[in-house]
Amino acid sequence: MLQRIFPFLIWLPLAKKSWKDDLIAGLTGTIIVIPQAVAFAIIAGLPPVYGFYTAMITPIIAALFGSSFHLISGPTTAISIVVFATVSEMADATTDIENYVALTLVLTSMAGLIQFAMGLARMGKLVNFVSHSVIIGFTAGAGVLIAFKQLQHVFGLEVERGSSFYIILKTIVLNIDQTNWYVFIVAMGTMLIAIIIKKFVKPLSRFYMLIAMVLGSVLAYFLGGEANGIENVGKIPSNLPPFRVPAFSITNIRELSTGALTLALLGLIEAVAIARSIALSSHQRIDGNQEFKGQGLSNIIASFFSIYMGSGSFTRSGVNYQAGAKTPMSAIFAAIFLMVVLLLFSQYASFLPKSAMGGIILLVGYNLIDFHHIQQVVKSSGRELIVLGTTLFGALFFELETALFSGIGLSLFFYLEKTAKPNIAILGTTKNHRFINIIRNPEVKECPQLKIVRLDGSIYFGALEVVSEFFANLYEKGDVKHVLVIAKGINFIDLAGATWLAYEAKKWQNNGGGIYFSGLKIVSQQILKIGGFRDEIGEEYFYADKPTAIREIYAKLDKNICENCKVRIFHEC
Numbered sequence: 001m002l003q004r005i006f007p008f009l010i011w012l013p014l015a016k017k018s019w020k021d022d023l024i025a026g027l028t029g030t031i032i033v034i035p036q037a038v039a040f041a042i043i044a045g046l047p048p049v050y051g052f053y054t055a056m057i058t059p060i061i062a063a064l065f066g067s068s069f070h071l072i073s074g075p076t077t078a079i080s081i082v083v084f085a086t087v088s089e090m091a092d093a094t095t096d097i098e099n100y101v102a103l104t105l106v107l108t109s110m111a112g113l114i115q116f117a118m119g120l121a122r123m124g125k126l127v128n129f130v131s132h133s134v135i136i137g138f139t140a141g142a143g144v145l146i147a148f149k150q151l152q153h154v155f156g157l158e159v160e161r162g163s164s165f166y167i168i169l170k171t172i173v174l175n176i177d178q179t180n181w182y183v184f185i186v187a188m189g190t191m192l193i194a195i196i197i198k199k200f201v202k203p204l205s206r207f208y209m210l211i212a213m214v215l216g217s218v219l220a221y222f223l224g225g226e227a228n229g230i231e232n233v234g235k236i237p238s239n240l241p242p243f244r245v246p247a248f249s250i251t252n253i254r255e256l257s258t259g260a261l262t263l264a265l266l267g268l269i270e271a272v273a274i275a276r277s278i279a280l281s282s283h284q285r286i287d288g289n290q291e292f293k294g295q296g297l298s299n300i301i302a303s304f305f306s307i308y309m310g311s312g313s314f315t316r317s318g319v320n321y322q323a324g325a326k327t328p329m330s331a332i333f334a335a336i337f338l339m340v341v342l343l344l345f346s347q348y349a350s351f352l353p354k355s356a357m358g359g360i361i362l363l364v365g366y367n368l369i370d371f372h373h374i375q376q377v378v379k380s381s382g383r384e385l386i387v388l389g390t391t392l393f394g395a396l397f398f399e400l401e402t403a404l405f406s407g408i409g410l411s412l413f414f415y416l417e418k419t420a421k422p423n424i425a426i427l428g429t430t431k432n433h434r435f436i437n438i439i440r441n442p443e444v445k446e447c448p449q450l451k452i453v454r455l456d457g458s459i460y461f462g463a464l465e466v467v468s469e470f471f472a473n474l475y476e477k478g479d480v481k482h483v484l485v486i487a488k489g490i491n492f493i494d495l496a497g498a499t500w501l502a503y504e505a506k507k508w509q510n511n512g513g514g515i516y517f518s519g520l521k522i523v524s525q526q527i528l529k530i531g532g533f534r535d536e537i538g539e540e541y542f543y544a545d546k547p548t549a550i551r552e553i554y555a556k557l558d559k560n561i562c563e564n565c566k567v568r569i570f571h572e573c
Contacts, residue, residue, distance in 0.1 A: 006064075006065075007064075007065060007066070007067060007287075007290055007294075008063070008064045008065070008328070011069065011327045011328060011329075014326065014327050015326075015327045015328075015329040018326035018327055018329075019329060021324045021325060021326045021330075022325055022326055022327055022329040022330040022333055023330075023333050024207060024210065024323060024324060025319075025320050025323035025324050025325035025330040025333075025334075026325075026329075026330045026331070026332070026333025026334040026336075026337055027210060027333070027334070027337055028209045028210045028319060028320075028323040029072060029316055029319055029320050029323070029330065029331075029333075029334035030334045030337040030338045030341060031210070031213055031352065031357075032209075032315065032316055032319050032357070032360070032361070033055045033074065033316060033334070033338060034233050034338075034341075034352065035233050035352075035354060035357050036051070036055075036075065036313075036315065036316070037051030037052045037054070037055045037074075037075055038051055038052075038233070039051070040054075040075035040076065040077060040080045041054075041075065041080070041308075043077065043080040043081060043084060044075070044079075044080035044081075044083045044084050044104070044308055045083070045084040045087065045088060045093035045100060046093070046100075046101065046104065046308060047097070049239070050101070050306065050307070050308055051075050052338065052342060053241035053302075053305065053306055053307045053308075054074050054075040054302065054307045054308055054309075054310045055074040055075060055335070055338055056240070056241060056307075056335045056338055056339055057241060057298075057301065057302045057305050057307050057335070058073045058074050058075075058298045058299070058302045058307060058310035059072055059073045059074050059298075059310075059331040059332070059334060059335050060298075060331065060332050060335045061294070061297050061298035061301050061302065062271075062294045062295060062297075062298040062310075062331070063294075063328035063329075063331035063332055064294075064328070064332075065290070065293055065294035065297050065298070066275075066290060066291050066293075066294030066295065066298075066328070067275070067286055067287035067288075067290040067291050067294065068275035068278070068279065068284065068286055068291065068328070069282065069284055069325070069326065069327050069328055070275075070278045070279075070282060070284075070317055070320055070321040070325055070328075070330075071271060071274055071275045071278065071291075071312050071317050071328075071331075072312070072313050072316040072317045072320050072330075072331050072334065073271065073295065073298055073310050073311060073312055073313065073331070074310050074311075074313050074316060075308070075310055075313070076270065076310070076311050076312070076313050076314075078266060078270060078311075078399065079263065079266065079267060079270070079309050079310065079311050080308075081399070082259070082262060082263055082266060083104060083107065083263070083308055083309055085259075086107060086256065086259030086262075086263070087100055087103045087104050087107060087256075087259075088100075090103055090255060090256075091103055101306070102246070102247040103247075103252060103256065104308045104309075105244065105246040105247070105303045105306065105307075105308070106246045106247055106248060106252045106253070106256060106303070107256045107259060107260055107263065107308075107309065108246075108299050108302065108303040108307065108308050108309040109246045109248075109299065109300055109303035109304075110253065110256060110257070110260035111260045111261075111263040111264040111267065111299055111309055112264075112295075112296045112297070112298070112299025112300035112301075112302070112303060112309075113296065113300060114260060114261060114264035114296070115264045115267065115268055115292055115293075115295050115296030115299065116292070116293055116296025116297055116300060117296070118264070118268065118292050118296070119289050119290070119291075119292030119293035119294075119295075119296055120293070122289050123289070123292065124272075124287065124288025124289030124290070124291065124292050125288060125289075126288070129408060129411075129412060130269070130272070130273060130276070130404075130407075130408055130411075131384075131387060131407075131408075131411040132280075132373075132384075133377055133381075133384040133385075133387040133388040133391070133407070133411065134273075134387060134388075134391050134404070134407035134408055134411055135273060135276050135277050135280070136277075136280075136370050136373050136374060136377065136388055137387065137388035137389065137390070137391030137392040137395070137403075137407055138273055138277070138391050138392075138395060138403060138404055138407065139273075139274075139277040139314075139368050139369070139370060140368065140369045140370065140374065140388075140392050140395075141391060141392040141393070141394065141395025141396050141403060142314045142365075142368060142395055143314075143318075143364075143365040143366065143367070143368030143369045144165070144365065144369065144392075144395075144396060145165060145365075145395055145396060146314060146315055146361060146364065146365035146368070147361070147362050147364075147365030147366060148165055148168050148169065148365075149168065150357075150358040150359075150361045150362050150365070151168060151172050151358075151362075152168070152171075152172075152358075153183070153187065153231075153354045153355050153357065153358030154183070154184060154187040154188070154355065154358045154359065154362060155172060155176070155179045155180065155183065155184055155187075156179060156180025156181075156182070156183030156184065156229055156230075156355070157171065157172060157175050157178060157179065157180075159171050159172075164397065165396040165397060166397060180228075180229045180230075182223045182224065182228040182229060182230055183229060183230055183231075183355045184355075185219070185223065186216055186219055186220045186223065186230055186353055186355040186356055186359070187216075187355040187356065187358045187359035187362070188359060189215075189216060189219050189359070190212050190213060190215070190216030190219070190355070190356040190359035190360060191212070191359035191360065191362055191363050193211070193212040193215050193216065194208050194209055194211075194212035194359070194360060194363055195363070197211055197212065209319065209322070209323055209360055210323075212356075212359075212360060213352065213356050213357070213360060216353060216355070216356030216359060216360075217351065217352055217353055217356055219356075220353040220355065220356060225353075230353050230355055231353070231354050231355070232351050232352060232353055232354065233351075233352045233353075233354060233357075238342050238343055239342070239343075240339060240342070240343070241305040241306045241307055242305070242306055243304060243305055243306075244304065244305065244306045245304060246303050246304065263309055266311070267295055267299070267309065267310075267311035267312075268291075268292055268295060268311075269404050270311045270312055270404075271291060271295050271311045271312035272286065272288055272291050272292075272312075273312075273404060274312040274313070274314055274317050275291060275312060275317075277368075278317055278318070278321050280370070280373070281321070282321065295311065295312075298310060314368065315361060315364060315365075316334075318364045318365075318367065318368050319360075319361075319364050320334075322364065322367060374388065383414045386410065386414075387407055387410050387411045387414065388407075390403075390406050390407055390410050391403050391404070391406065391407030394406045394407065416462055419457060419458060419460075419462060419463060420462040420463050420465070420466065421457075421463070421466050422455060422456055422457020422458065422459075422463050422466060422467060423454075423455075423456040423457060423489075424453055424454070424455055424456075424466075424467070424470050425437040425438075425439070425453065425454045425456070426438050426439075426446070426451065426452070426453055427452040427453065427454055427486065428441075428444030428445050428446045428452075428569070429444055429445060429446075429569040429570075430443075430444055433569065433570075433571065435452065435486075435546075437454075445567045445569050446567070446569070447565075447567060447569055447570065448479075448480070448561065448565060448567065449480055449481070449482060449557045449558060449561055449562075450480060450482045450483070450484060450550075450553055450554075450557065451474065451479075451480045451482070451483045451484070452483075452484045452486065453470075453483060453484070453485055453486065454485075454486040454489060455467070455485055455486070455487060455489055455490055456489035456490075457489065457490070457491065458490060458491045458492050458493070458494075458497070459490060459492075459493045459494070459497035459498075459500075459501060459524075460492065460493070460494040460496065460497050461494060461496040461497070463497075464496060464497060464500055467497075467500075468500060468504070471483075471504055471515075475507065475508065475511075480513070481508070481511060481512050481513025481514075482513045482514060482516070482553055482556065482557065483508065483513075483514075483515045483516065484516045484517075484518060484546075484549055484550070484553060485515060485516065485517050485518065486518050486519065486546060487517045487518060487519055487520040487521070487524070488518075488519040488520075488521070490520060490521065490524045491521070491523075491524065492523060492524055493524050493527055493528065494527065495527060495531065498527050498528055498531055498533045499533070501515075501528075501533065501537070502533045502536045502537055505536075505537040505538075505541065506536070506537075509538075514538075514541055514556075515537075515541065516541050516542075516543065516549055516553055517541060517542050517543065517549075518543045518544075518545060518546045518548075518549040519543075519544065519545060519546065520542060525542075540552075550570055554570060
């Protein structure tokens with residue numbers, strides 16, 4: 001019971017053994033977040049310090065109350081963009097920054113409350129509708145996007161903030177001749193050092209990112225640093241987030257409600273998608289409900305410490321996992337280290353070259369692309385490939401949330417299309433009285449008076465067209481008056497299906513025959529019983545097993561036809 005309320009009790013014993021790995025991963029994550037925090041805060045329309053605040057408190061709460069061992073929460077691109085789009089309609093970030101910040105904190109708290117409420121309502125299962133192909137496509141698209149957004153720091157070119165994938169690519173291609181080779185050497189050198197250490201220097205492989213960034217900084221220094229255009233992270237603030245109660249009011253709540261709901265849903269999908277994508281490699285089981293609660297609490301509590309909306313970070317989570325993190329303790333270490341850096345070493349951390357960061361993040365982006373699973377999807381399923389491709393290219397050319405929603409919507413469409421066409425097999429018997437699909441063996445024989453069919457799927461409103469058409473054709477042929485449905489494969493029956501079933505059964509009964517059911521699942525029988533449809537059809541038309549059904553139905557067949565029958569496929573014949 002306590003572990004449900006305080007999920008960190010599950011992994012704390014593990015952290016005692018893995019604290020060194022988590023410490024290293026946390027330190028690496030701290031260095032990674034410094035330039036990100038500045039950039040995301042600016043995108044959100046806030047002073048840079050708010051990006052650091054969000055990277056301090058949010059990941060700690062999310063780590064303590066979430067379910068993922070590797071997810072790092074904090075400021076993100078998509079969330080920052082939506083925050084700006086929502087709050088800027090009510091306040092000007094340049095002329096009315098105090099009001100802008102106040103509204104941002106209210107928005108954050110409201111979004112967090114919605115997320116937490118969804119977790120309490122156990123709506124975490126909604127993430128089950130996010131297919132494997134969506135996750136792979138989303139991860140790959142985000143990986144490419146992350147990598148491309150670092151190209152300006154790799155080539156030393158100016159790219160307008162917030163530019164799309166296409167604009168970044170166009171800018172780089174058109175201005176490739178203006179490449180700052182000092183910046184390029186630092187970026188490529190840092191990335192190459194990281195690759196070499198990871199693959200060939202096994203004793204130091206866990207430190208590969210950290211060592212690469214340090215050596216990249218040294219390389220930048222010997223190449224002349226800022227004198228040759230190698231830009232550093234810059235001045236970093238040196239204070240911790242202050243306590244501040246959000247300015248709740250009826251007006252603010254009403255005007256921010258739509259934006260809060262959008263942010264809540266986007267944040268949850270983003271966080272859980274990232275957690276699940278990493279879980280594919282780490283083989284960890286993600287609890288969607290707990291993740292909802294963790295994200296909700298992180299934003300609720302954070303809003304009281306001058307912190308804006310946060311969610312799962314692809315870059316930081318990817319770096320965290322690849323750096324060897326074993327438990328959420330790495331996120332806590334990263335937050336603590338960031339506090340220490342800001343308080344004591346901000347002047348030193350400010351000398352970190354953006355190009356060195358670009359080289360590392362370029363590598364992280366590449367590693368997020370799951371080539372193995374993409375190859376499997378390409379080989380195995382055209383529909384899954386469409387879903388994957390839609391999500392991937394959606395992430396590149398549209399917003400991340402658009403990519404996710406498109407992928408989810410398309411995968412649900414394909415699922416519904418598939419379930420709307422349940423498999424209906426006509427069964428015959430072999431010489432040894434074994435029932436098989438007549439398509440598999442054309443030599444099997446059928447009873448001339450009893451049609452035996454197996455229905456694999458559900459009888460619901462979406463599948464009624466296919467199922468009803470099959471039985472209508474069977475009825476119109478007039479070859480048989482009795483149909484036995486092997487119903488073990490019927491997963492569920494909805495109201496529309498039950499209504500049609502009762503009507504169809506009565507039609508066959510009035511014609512002197514009937515539709516019989518063998519092995520219908522209890523869950524499929526519920527609506528038939530509750531709605532009175534089973535009584536309407538008749539209890540005598542439902543059987544527990546196939547042998548009993550055949551024995552009982554055989555007694556209703558025309559004996560004159562049976563006497564002259566040459567098939568004789570039943571034991572009763």
